[in-house]
Amino acid sequence: MALTATEKAATAGVARSIGTGRRPKVPRSKGARELLRALPFLTPSLVGVLLFLVIPVVFVLVLSFMTWSGAGPFKWAGLQNWTNIFLFDNAAHSLGVTAYYVLLNIPLQTVLALGLAVMLNRKRRGMAFFRVLYLAPYLSTPVAMGLIWSWVFDPRQGAADRFLALFGIHGPAWLSSSLWAMPVVAGVNIWQFLGFNMLFFYAGLQAIPSSLYEAAQLDGASKWRQFWRISLPLLNSTMLFVLITDVIGSFQVFDTLYVLTGGTGGPGDSTQVLSLQIYNVGFQGTRYGEAAALSVLLFGVILLFSVGQFLFFKNRTTYEFS
Amino acid sequence: MSTIAASPRLGAQPAARGGRANKVLQFSKLTVFYLVLLGVGVVFMVPYIFAVFGSLKPESSIFTTPAWVPPSNPAWSNYPNAFLNFSQVQTQFGRYMLNTAIVTVALTVGQVLFSMLAAYAFARLTFPGRDGIFWLYLCTLMVPNIVTIVPLYTEMHYLHLVNTYWAVFLPYALGTPYTIFLMRQFFRNIPQDVIDAAKIDGCGDVSVLRRVVIPLSRPVIITAGLIAFVFGWNNFLWPLVVLNSQSHYLLTNGLANFSTGPGSGEYLNLLLVGAVITLVPMLVLFIVFNRYIVRSIQLTSGK
Numbered sequence: 001m002a003l004t005a006t007e008k009a010a011t012a013g014v015a016r017s018i019g020t021g022r023r024p025k026v027p028r029s030k031g032a033r034e035l036l037r038a039l040p041f042l043t044p045s046l047v048g049v050l051l052f053l054v055i056p057v058v059f060v061l062v063l064s065f066m067t068w069s070g071a072g073p074f075k076w077a078g079l080q081n082w083t084n085i086f087l088f089d090n091a092a093h094s095l096g097v098t099a100y101y102v103l104l105n106i107p108l109q110t111v112l113a114l115g116l117a118v119m120l121n122r123k124r125r126g127m128a129f130f131r132v133l134y135l136a137p138y139l140s141t142p143v144a145m146g147l148i149w150s151w152v153f154d155p156r157q158g159a160a161d162r163f164l165a166l167f168g169i170h171g172p173a174w175l176s177s178s179l180w181a182m183p184v185v186a187g188v189n190i191w192q193f194l195g196f197n198m199l200f201f202y203a204g205l206q207a208i209p210s211s212l213y214e215a216a217q218l219d220g221a222s223k224w225r226q227f228w229r230i231s232l233p234l235l236n237s238t239m240l241f242v243l244i245t246d247v248i249g250s251f252q253v254f255d256t257l258y259v260l261t262g263g264t265g266g267p268g269d270s271t272q273v274l275s276l277q278i279y280n281v282g283f284q285g286t287r288y289g290e291a292a293a294l295s296v297l298l299f300g301v302i303l304l305f306s307v308g309q310f311l312f313f314k315n316r317t318t319y320e321f322s
Numbered sequence: 323m324s325t326i327a328a329s330p331r332l333g334a335q336p337a338a339r340g341g342r343a344n345k346v347l348q349f350s351k352l353t354v355f356y357l358v359l360l361g362v363g364v365v366f367m368v369p370y371i372f373a374v375f376g377s378l379k380p381e382s383s384i385f386t387t388p389a390w391v392p393p394s395n396p397a398w399s400n401y402p403n404a405f406l407n408f409s410q411v412q413t414q415f416g417r418y419m420l421n422t423a424i425v426t427v428a429l430t431v432g433q434v435l436f437s438m439l440a441a442y443a444f445a446r447l448t449f450p451g452r453d454g455i456f457w458l459y460l461c462t463l464m465v466p467n468i469v470t471i472v473p474l475y476t477e478m479h480y481l482h483l484v485n486t487y488w489a490v491f492l493p494y495a496l497g498t499p500y501t502i503f504l505m506r507q508f509f510r511n512i513p514q515d516v517i518d519a520a521k522i523d524g525c526g527d528v529s530v531l532r533r534v535v536i537p538l539s540r541p542v543i544i545t546a547g548l549i550a551f552v553f554g555w556n557n558f559l560w561p562l563v564v565l566n567s568q569s570h571y572l573l574t575n576g577l578a579n580f581s582t583g584p585g586s587g588e589y590l591n592l593l594l595v596g597a598v599i600t601l602v603p604m605l606v607l608f609i610v611f612n613r614y615i616v617r618s619i620q621l622t623s624g625k
Contacts, residue, residue, distance in 0.1 A: 035450060048495075132612055159372060258559075
């Protein structure tokens with residue numbers, strides 16, 4: 001980035017005033033002087049990013065080839081953690097459960113969010129009110145919401161069972177059923193983040209010029225056709241963003257799942273997703289090397305999916321207008 | 323729907339021919355439209371209402387009365403019971419709330435302050451390696467939180483910080499790449515003339531930041547503060563990992579421990595009190611800062 005003339009003058013002026021001021025020894029070179037000026041601003045975040053982000057990422061990779069029990073020395077383990085997580089911890093199953101959760105979560109979440117956004121994208125009374133109302137769960141503490149929902153889906157005559165009983169339906173055991181536990185978790189998650197995703201689609205729809213719809217209307221295109229031929233193609237980049245962030249988020253699901261199912265991965269191992277397994281293997285089982293290997297596995301899967309989605313949408317046309 | 327609604331605008335004739343049948347059809351369509359919106363709204367509101375009702379019921383009627391029936395005789399004593407140490411169960415939601423407040427405030431103040439400093443350097447100063455360092459920060463945005471939990475715990479173990487407040491907020495209190503990125507975008511848009519004027523008046527970097535940049539950047543600072551506060555308040559996994567004594571627990575840990583720990587399933591009414599007091603600050607923030615929250619979400623998608 002090129003400096004403007006005034007900026008240069010200002011920089012030189014400040015440098016000169018430091019030079020003639022109290023500090024007699026100022027480095028000669030321009031780069032060193034600039035660095036000295038920026039360091040007080042940069043240091044805290046640099047320490048934070050290095051210590052709590054960069055080093056951990058490198059370290060998790062190293063740790064996945066070592067054993068550590070939470071105290072004492074690290075021992076080199078070679079590929080043992082990696083074989084253990086597949087042979088003994090059944091990481092392949094956890095990966096499958098994680099994928100199942102993502103599959104339960106993403107398509108329904110995306111379709112509902114888009115549908116709500118289309119409904120609210122009208123010039124009618126009260127639309128702003130409903131947008132706010134639907135967004136309310138977004139900030140709500142997932143752990144607290146999970147608890148409330150676990151009470152609603154309690155097999156001991158929780159609200160869900162009582163509600164179904166009004167129609168003469170006998171509800172399943174919900175969270176203590178290995179068939180229903182995961183759909184309930186996905187449902188709670190959809191409930192919590194639907195409004196959030198809706199807002200992205202809403203913003204995307206608002207950005208589409210109304211002249212396009214007017215032109216389509218003159219040509220006699222139905223509302224349905226306008227949605228498929230105008231709205232959806234023009235929401236391509238929004239769709240990419242929503243899908244990538246949702247998939248990344250779903251792969252990391254923890255809080256809601258932990259509270260709804262008690263954090264054991266049960267019933268059976270039907271809700272043992274990778275993130276929960278990292279917690280259970282590492283912090284409950286104190287096998288940190290294996291937990292690190294599971295973390296690297298999860299990171300790899302997330303990266304793969306993000307890149308895949310990006311490429312898929314990149315190959316389709318994106319429309320820009322301003 | 324609006325194919326019908328829009329066509330009269332093209333010419334007066336079709337409207338005259340459409341007549342009453344058209345109007346009735348339009349009205350009923352509108353009614354259905356609002357009923358659907360309202361129905362969805364009820365689904366979003368129901369758990370909150372259930373929780374408030376449940377938190378005011380005696381333990382005996384938590385499952386014997388439907389959740390949608392208000393308490394016939396509100397048990398207000400549930401609230402003090404859950405806040406203070408209730409003898410039958412270890413609920414100390416007062417303590418948890420204090421812990422949460424301490425950690426969240428420290429996290430928020432640190433994150434906003436240090437992100438702001440870094441953002442100023444990236445937006446307004448020139449120094450060797452600036453773009454490289456910024457690129458490194460952006461790269462770390464790709465790292466999911468869960469991936470660094472294990473190594474972070476190891477670090478905290480060797481820093482002797484396990485089971486302290488420090489361990490909970492320190493990783494997020496020195497400035498986060500995302501907030502730095504948001505603020506940098508904002509700071510870059512401040513006109514250079516304004517900053518030059520301040521410099522001519524003898525302001526150094528610190529006073530430029532304090533007297534010019536901060537007053538002009540209130541929206542982004544509030545947004546950053548909200549992001550940090552909500553993150554700190556709702557954070558669960560990291561404190562669960564790094565705190566092991568109950569006296570240090572945050573609200574989220576207290577709630578989860580109470581519901582999955584020994585004797586779980588009992589005193590669900592007190593647990594719901596805990597859920598309600600955890601949710602109230604978030605709902606208040608949501609209502610007060612609604613515009614900023616919507617803005618911050620839209621900033622995320624780059625719109």
